[in-house]
Every structure is written in structure tokens, then in C-alpha cells.
Amino acid sequence: MTRLLTLLVFLLGSALPALAQTPPADSHAGHAMDAQAPAAAVNEKLPPDAAGAAAALKQSSRHQEWVDVAVPGSTTNIKTFVVYPERKDKAPVVIEIHEIFGLSEWVRGVADQLAEDGFIAVAPDLLSGMAPNGGGTDELGDKATQVIRNLTPQDAMARLDAVRAYAIKLPAANGKSASIGFCWGGSTSFNYAVAQPGLNAAVVYYGTSPSDPAAYTNIKAAVLGLYGGNDNRVTSTVPTAEAEMKKLGKTYEPHVFEGAGHDFLRQQTQPEANMKATEQAWPLTVEFLRKYTK
Numbered sequence: 001m002t003r004l005l006t007l008l009v010f011l012l013g014s015a016l017p018a019l020a021q022t023p024p025a026d027s028h029a030g031h032a033m034d035a036q037a038p039a040a041a042v043n044e045k046l047p048p049d050a051a052g053a054a055a056a057l058k059q060s061s062r063h064q065e066w067v068d069v070a071v072p073g074s075t076t077n078i079k080t081f082v083v084y085p086e087r088k089d090k091a092p093v094v095i096e097i098h099e100i101f102g103l104s105e106w107v108r109g110v111a112d113q114l115a116e117d118g119f120i121a122v123a124p125d126l127l128s129g130m131a132p133n134g135g136g137t138d139e140l141g142d143k144a145t146q147v148i149r150n151l152t153p154q155d156a157m158a159r160l161d162a163v164r165a166y167a168i169k170l171p172a173a174n175g176k177s178a179s180i181g182f183c184w185g186g187s188t189s190f191n192y193a194v195a196q197p198g199l200n201a202a203v204v205y206y207g208t209s210p211s212d213p214a215a216y217t218n219i220k221a222a223v224l225g226l227y228g229g230n231d232n233r234v235t236s237t238v239p240t241a242e243a244e245m246k247k248l249g250k251t252y253e254p255h256v257f258e259g260a261g262h263d264f265l266r267q268q269t270q271p272e273a274n275m276k277a278t279e280q281a282w283p284l285t286v287e288f289l290r291k292y293t294k
Contacts, residue, residue: 037050037051037267037269039051039052039269045283046278046282047110047265048109048113049268050106057112064083066079069124069163070162071162077128079128080125081124082111082121082122082167083111083112085118090173091118092176092178093119093167093170093173093293094120094122094180095177096111096179097181097188099263100148100184103124103125110265122163124163127151128159156191160179160188160195161195161196176293176294178203180285180289181205181207182207183206185205186205186207186208187204189207190210197218198220200221200293201221201291201293202221202222202224203224205281206226206262207234209225209240210240210241213244216248217248222251222253223250224284225253225254226255226257227254228257228261228274229256229260230261230273242254257281258273259273261273264278265281
């Protein structure tokens with residue numbers, strides 16, 4: 001028995017240092033725990049944070065619905081959350097591209113705020129059909145961050161194109177369209193501006209910029225970039241985008257908010273600078289979208 005205990009202690013002692021040095025599987029993995037942060041104070045002019053999204057959705061008076069959008073050449077329909085604004089005239093469409101976690105409650109909360117600000121908000125679950133049973137984000141749960149790596153850029157663009165084609169034909173739509181994305185979705189929003197010449201505007205929340213200078217020649221949409229000052233992994237890609245868009249005479253407006261971290265719109269209370277960034281970034285977002293989709 002003594003020899004067995006000695007062997008177990010030795011094995012545990014050898015394994016622990018190795019485990020401590022194992023890097024996280026994904027640079028975004030830590031965000032999943034951020035939902036434990038206290039909810040930000042309710043401000044009806046801002047989207048809710050992660051902790052306040054459920055209450056905001058429940059209290060909303062706007063029309064919310066789920067639709068299945070067909071993708072040409074595919075047997076998979078894209079489960080999509082749609083929120084309509086309350087206005088007397090036709091509205092522009094804003095396609096909201098989710099984070100690496102998939103179509104979360106928080107993403108739907110932001111969609112509701114977009115509708116409050118006058119847009120038809122369309123939030124597709126780009127992980128639709130990728131769960132083992134053919135489901136999407138809800139069925140994948142914590143595995144969403146792994147499975148999303150199997151979504152090729154080509155498939156993501158095809159799914160976004162299908163959603164955009166559906167949305168701009170809605171009777172309440174004015175024919176103009178924009179994209180907005182966060183983190184993984186922010187990068188995808190920028191890439192969608194490259195891929196879809198019919199897009200009028202693209203908003204990038206803390207997503208990386210295209211690395212290939214040639215990609216910028218395809219962009220016809222105006223692009224707004226919103227970044228945390230403490231997020232160098234992302235902000236280090238801004239100068240390339242700024243230089244290339246300027247060279248080509250295209251609209252790119254980057255804003256870097258001092259002291260804010262990655263994911264600041266979702267986690268508005270930690271660190272403190274995240275709330276200040278949110279209070280500055282969202283009005284810029286609404287103004288920009290209104291300007292280029294009117």
C-alpha cells in the first residue's frame with residue numbers, strides 16, 4: 001500500500017506542471033466565463049450586456065420571430081432571429097454576425113436594440129446544421145467554439161448571402177443592407193464587405209482586418225471599426241486596413257477606446273473602461289448605419 005501511494009504522489013507531481021503549462025485551446029475561450037460578471041445598469045439607448053440580455057428580450061415590445069432561411073445548393077436551412085422596428089416607413093436591414101460562441105442570448109439582445117434604433121435586425125445562426133443531430137448553437141453548447149472552426153469562409157459567406165437575400169426582400173425592408181459583427185463575427189463582417197459588393201455598410205466590433213492587401217480592392221461598403229485599446233491582437237491589424245482603404249479612396253473609420261478590452265460591448269462592467277467604450281461606440285454605430293443605409 002505504501003509503495004502504491006508513493007507511486008500515485010509521484011505521478012500527480014509529474015503531471016501538474018505539464019497541465020499548468022498547457023495553453024488554452026482558443027484565444028477566445030476565456031470569454032465564456034465572462035457571463036458571470038454583474039449586469040450593467042439598464043440604459044435603453046445601449047444594448048444589454050451578457051448578464052442583462054435575458055431580461056431585455058423579455059421586456060421588449062418589438063416583434064421578434066424565428067425563420068428558417070434556405071441556402072441555394074444546400075439542404076441546411078439557417079435558423080435566423082429577426083426583430084422588426086416600430087416605424088411607419090420601410091427600414092434598412094442589418095445582419096448581425098455572432099461571436100465564436102454562436103447565436104447566443106446576448107446576440108439576440110443586441111438585435112433587439114438594433115430594432116429599437118430603427119433597423120430590421122437579422123441574426124442568423126451560422127452553426128445551423130453543424131451539431132451531430134443537425135441542430136446549431138443550442139445543441140452544440142460549449143462545443144460551439146470548436147465546431148465553428150469547421151465552417152469555411154466560403155460557407156459562411158454563402159450563408160450570409162442567403163440571409164441577406166431573404167431579408168432585403170421583406171415587405172418592410174427598404175433594400176439597403178449592412179452587417180455588424182463581434183469578435184469572430186467582427187472579422188467575418190469585414191470579410192463580408194470584401195465578398196458582397198451589394199452591402200452598403202459593415203461594422204466591425206473588435207474583429208481582425210483582412211491580412212491580404214488585395215482584398216480591400218473588392219470592398220464597396222463603408223466600414224466602421226470599433227476596438228478596445230487593450231486588445232493589441234486585434235488593433236495591430238488596423239493600420240493595414242487604414243492604409244489600404246485610404247489608398248483606394250474608400251471609407252474606413254477606426255476608433256480605438258483607451259483602456260477597454262476585447263469583447264467590451266458584451267462585458268460592459270469589467271474592466272471599468274468597457275462601459276465608457278460602450279457609451280461611445282454604440283452611438284457611433286447607429287449614426288454610421290443610418291448614414292449609409294438611408
